[in-house]
Amino acid sequence: MAGLKTRKKQRLVVASVAVAAVAGAILLVLxxxxxxxxxxxxxxxxxxxxxxxxxKRFRLGGLVAPGSFVKAEDGLTYNFTITDCAADVxxxxxxxxxxxxxxxxxxxxxxxxxxxxxxxxxTVLAKHDENYAPPGxxxxxxxxxxxxxxxxxxxxxxxxxx
Amino acid sequence: xxxxxxxxxxxIALAFALLGAVVPHIGIARGNARLVxxxxxxxxxxxVMVFISYAALTYSFIISDFSVMAVASNSxxxxxxxxxxxxxxxxxxxxxxxxxxxxxxxACAVSLRGKYLPARFRARVLAVQSALALGFLLFILLTxxxxxxxxxxxxxxxxxxxxxQDPGLxxxxxxxxxxxxxxxxxxxxxxxxxxxxxxxxxxxxWVRPWTLAAWVFLTGGLALGSWWxxxxxxxxxxxxxxxxxxxxxxxxxxxxxxxxxxxxVEKRDALKSWTILLAIVAFSFSLLGTFLVRSGVLTSVxxxxxDPARGIFILGFLAVVxxxxxxxxxxxxxxxxxxxxxxxVSRESxxxxxxxxxxxxxxVVLVGTLYPLFVEAFNAGQLSVxxxxxxxxxxxxxxxxxxxxxxxxxxAWKRGRIGRAAQxxxxxxxVALVAAITIYWQSIGGAVMTAFxxxxxxxxxxxxxxEIAERIQLFKKPEGALSRLRGLPRASWGMxxxxxxxxxxxxxxxxxxxxxxxxxxxxxxxxxxxVGGYSFTFRGVAPVxxxxxxAVRGFFDVARGGKTLTxxxxxxxxxxDPVMNTTxxxxxxxxxxxxxAVIGEAAGAGRWSVRLYFKPFISGLWIGSLMMMVGGLLxxxxxxxxxxxxxxxxxxx
Numbered sequence: 001m002a003g004l005k006t007r008k009k010q011r012l013v014v015a016s017v018a019v020a021a022v023a024g025a026i027l028l029v030l031x032x033x034x035x036x037x038x039x040x041x042x043x044x045x046x047x048x049x050x051x052x053x054x055x056k057r058f059r060l061g062g063l064v065a066p067g068s069f070v071k072a073e074d075g076l077t078y079n080f081t082i083t084d085c086a087a088d089v090x091x092x093x094x095x096x097x098x099x100x101x102x103x104x105x106x107x108x109x110x111x112x113x114x115x116x117x118x119x120x121x122x123t124v125l126a127k128h129d130e131n132y133a134p135p136g137x138x139x140x141x142x143x144x145x146x147x148x149x150x151x152x153x154x155x156x157x158x159x160x161x162x
Numbered sequence: 163x164x165x166x167x168x169x170x171x172x173x174i175a176l177a178f179a180l181l182g183a184v185v186p187h188i189g190i191a192r193g194n195a196r197l198v199x200x201x202x203x204x205x206x207x208x209x210v211m212v213f214i215s216y217a218a219l220t221y222s223f224i225i226s227d228f229s230v231m232a233v234a235s236n237s238x239x240x241x242x243x244x245x246x247x248x249x250x251x252x253x254x255x256x257x258x259x260x261x262x263x264x265x266x267x268x269a270c271a272v273s274l275r276g277k278y279l280p281a282r283f284r285a286r287v288l289a290v291q292s293a294l295a296l297g298f299l300l301f302i303l304l305t306x307x308x309x310x311x312x313x314x315x316x317x318x319x320x321x322x323x324x325x326x327q328d329p330g331l332x333x334x335x336x337x338x339x340x341x342x343x344x345x346x347x348x349x350x351x352x353x354x355x356x357x358x359x360x361x362x363x364x365x366x367x368w369v370r371p372w373t374l375a376a377w378v379f380l381t382g383g384l385a386l387g388s389w390w391x392x393x394x395x396x397x398x399x400x401x402x403x404x405x406x407x408x409x410x411x412x413x414x415x416x417x418x419x420x421x422x423x424x425x426x427v428e429k430r431d432a433l434k435s436w437t438i439l440l441a442i443v444a445f446s447f448s449l450l451g452t453f454l455v456r457s458g459v460l461t462s463v464x465x466x467x468x469d470p471a472r473g474i475f476i477l478g479f480l481a482v483v484x485x486x487x488x489x490x491x492x493x494x495x496x497x498x499x500x501x502x503x504x505x506x507v508s509r510e511s512x513x514x515x516x517x518x519x520x521x522x523x524x525x526v527v528l529v530g531t532l533y534p535l536f537v538e539a540f541n542a543g544q545l546s547v548x549x550x551x552x553x554x555x556x557x558x559x560x561x562x563x564x565x566x567x568x569x570x571x572x573x574a575w576k577r578g579r580i581g582r583a584a585q586x587x588x589x590x591x592x593v594a595l596v597a598a599i600t601i602y603w604q605s606i607g608g609a610v611m612t613a614f615x616x617x618x619x620x621x622x623x624x625x626x627x628x629e630i631a632e633r634i635q636l637f638k639k640p641e642g643a644l645s646r647l648r649g650l651p652r653a654s655w656g657m658x659x660x661x662x663x664x665x666x667x668x669x670x671x672x673x674x675x676x677x678x679x680x681x682x683x684x685x686x687x688x689x690x691x692x693v694g695g696y697s698f699t700f701r702g703v704a705p706v707x708x709x710x711x712x713a714v715r716g717f718f719d720v721a722r723g724g725k726t727l728t729x730x731x732x733x734x735x736x737x738x739d740p741v742m743n744t745t746x747x748x749x750x751x752x753x754x755x756x757x758x759a760v761i762g763e764a765a766g767a768g769r770w771s772v773r774l775y776f777k778p779f780i781s782g783l784w785i786g787s788l789m790m791m792v793g794g795l796l797x798x799x800x801x802x803x804x805x806x807x808x809x810x811x812x813x814x815x
Contacts, residue, residue, distance in 0.1 A: 075765025
């Protein structure tokens, strides 16, 4: 076990370890970014436009279309439609919905499309409180939206509503 | 009137901050001791003024003075007193007030406790601290004034987000802020050292207690936050790798690294410029966290309301502080005299490895947190980086850290012998392998990661005890070992406690991840569900009324082997101001694990959707965090730090 005699040598070792750490970190990041760890965030129009393949995990955001909410027989599964006022995607979710889930409000869901074109969500995030909506749920073409009740004060410049 | 008083006090504090940030430097340049001494007075003045201001705001909240905008937006007369007080920091403006109050409190503490610091150095530290306060006070007064009046004033306030009306969350922000802001002291010490152009072992001894205190608070803040997420959000999870959680986790990682590298500076006078850099980086992460939370640039469930003006101010402040300090570092650090040389195998090297792994982890978390921002900035669409990314990084980087953690404390300073350490640790390796293999064999479906995680946790646990045994020469000279055990310095107890805490956390994570049982069902009164070997019998629901909410409360009798253990009573609450539903999970902690029940919605015909969990040993997370904090406090109370640093050698100054 030869100790390092000089400061120069020690510096060399420390520097090379640091370089190795940086290189390792870059590799690690690249490697870890593969697979399921990245999920795209899309609104319904984009889902149709991009022809997202079945089984690919992504996040779907938009408004819960008023009148679309149906609870299934089992009491645990919910079906509703997420809309960005230009296109719709049917969503199915089994679980307990978040406290602020309401028709006409913004949600972000995460899951995969199944073969019938239904988005099977395993996570649903709704507005957290009156001042806060998940960013990205505001439809890009909100003016075209026929559901004015969906455009409540929680969107856009939420600080303005204070 | 009271609010105006608070507002006015804040402006006086601003004046003090300006004085304190500028005058001491002039005093040092001119060699005028009276100007140098302004630093102390300004620090105390700032704290007193900010304290008065904060008290005025709290008073406005307590008496529900709705003519004050911050009160009207965030409080309500029907709220319990605790949440009126915690409501002060439950919003953007008030939480900044809390931040500044702690910042000035720390500066005040440095001034009062730091009498043994050379006057010149103390003045530099306090001047940097004042400059930071100046930035935040300007931020408050220009963009986030909590004292703005409403005319006419509303009769009733908007109330506080019910999710925040919770004892765990009431104390989470102050704890976290004490940690965030505590790191400012390490930062100020680092900048002062760069200005003075020297870093001595004495410097490390001054910095370490502050860093340690900040670290203890950060640990506590993170633990409280995850505990809150666990029982209040009702998803059964405790950590979501949410950007805001990451924002608090990165300073923790940097502080942990700093804590360890400061030891090397103190004991061996090496790693100086790296330690300075870490001190700067740790506080920069704190500021970055503040920016991320308040600017609204990231999608997060924790984010405050979005306001571009605020975001731009903080971004500018961040650029000045981080850019300025790093520039100073680049300019001054090469002039620091290099310190002691050490061997490739030594305590120093082990601590360097700790630092490399922790800072790499922090960097990877940073990349994962900011990646969506960059992608969006280049118009490449919106995406999010999910937990698998961070979990992967944690596994890859923390496993070698834990392996090395067994060795580190057994290696001698300067030049250690790996063979000797390995010999001592052989039993730990044996026990860990046996544990891992047993788990792998016993569990179905090849749970490699579970076996690996438990093996690591076992390794760490046993090696902590072996290290203590070695230190008191338990096996070599058993007689007198007990008195040697009593004679161990508190710092070494602190280390053992903190390392053991990490092992307990690892046990908690691994066991609960592997063997949590979850059941999502619809139940009618009288139904029984079997979860994790416990039978949950639904007894129906009853309406409940709280001070500012009404609720549906479900009743579940939990039994095991025919013996009733407890009745879980989860609630689905409807708060009135603001109108909002929250689910209150009901948790019964057992030694083996937590029984956890959440009640959802009525499913018709007297049936309710419910979620039941058995989470084995999840309390390890919080017990382990508590052990880490105890370890930190033990170390903080070590005689070496308690009696203060030895008389400074002022020769080089």
